[in-house]
Amino acid sequence: MLDFKPIEKERINEYKSYYDYTNALGCEFNFVSGYLWSEAYQLRIAFHGGALIKAYFRDDVRVWGYCMPSGSGVTEAVEALFEDARERGQTLRLAYMSQRERDRLETLFPGRFIFTREPDNQDYIYYTDDLAALAGKKFHAKRNHISKFYRTYGDDARFATLCLDNLADAMRVVAQWCEENGITPQEHAEYAVLQRAFADFDYLNMRGGLLYIGDKPVAMTMGTEISSRCFDVMFEKALRAYEGAYAVINNEFAKTLTAYRYINREEDLGKEGLRKAKLSYHPAIIYDRYSAVPVS
Secondary structure (H helix, E strand, O other): OOOOEEOOHHHHHHHHOOOOOOOOOOHHHOHHHHHHHHHHHOEEEEEEOOEEEEEEEOOOOOEEEEOOOEEOOHHHHHHHHHHHHHHOOOOOOEEEEEHHHHHHHHHHOOOOEEEEEOHHHOEEEEEHHHHHHOOOHHHHHHHHHHHHHHHHHHHHEEEEEOOHHHHHHHHHHHHHHHHHOOOOHHHOHHHHHHHHHHHOOOOOOOEEEEEEEOOEEEEEEEEEEEEOOEEEEEEEEEOOOOOOHHHHHHHHHHHOOOOOOEEEOOOOOOOHHHHHHHHOOOOOEEEOEEEEEEOO
């Protein structure tokens, strides 16, 4: 079997060297996110020749899904996945594949795989200028929502860039959000992931923002760069008592990211409310995802 091991934060740049970041937009390129979520999703890394392979495990042996190998010798790496799955007593399943990865797999193994689109896992990618300026008729409702927020709270409302000095305030927002939603923080996977991110905030080159009403933090957001063209917003939380807080922190944070052409706001997880919210910001790209299994 392939030797899959946990993702190591000290090796993130090494992992990235197996991918072409020239036009990288999708979350599969974000190894900071992969590291942060690796325990929650049992995401591990293996190498075969000149290829890197990610896989999501169900337990110590069974694999939920392999990712498309990247690097050199991809054909041989996929053949190794057939063998690895067989040795584990499973049928090979490739998951979380982008359209580009799907096309490459079909080119390398024509007619050998059946592909299924996975809309719950698609990335929503926006023009940064759209989220920062909210210009034009299509964003009229968003501008009104934000204006109402500032009319309500006036000078008491302020946005601050996330830094080591205010990380505790961001965690307060997350803890209160959990309380509002009847979630015990210790049982909430994202809470542990955020703690991991805050512990290495500078080392992982995280960026984020906080929204305050007076001295009270009421919303937080945080993410990291995918490439020089795209920023990944990985976390966003706001307290429900402050209507419009989500729209405001989304807009204010986007204003700090104008060096990037795109902002990836990740998937909707199949949640209808989240899907409607993401579509309401008019994505420039819906970045499709696919799974693949061998033809019987």
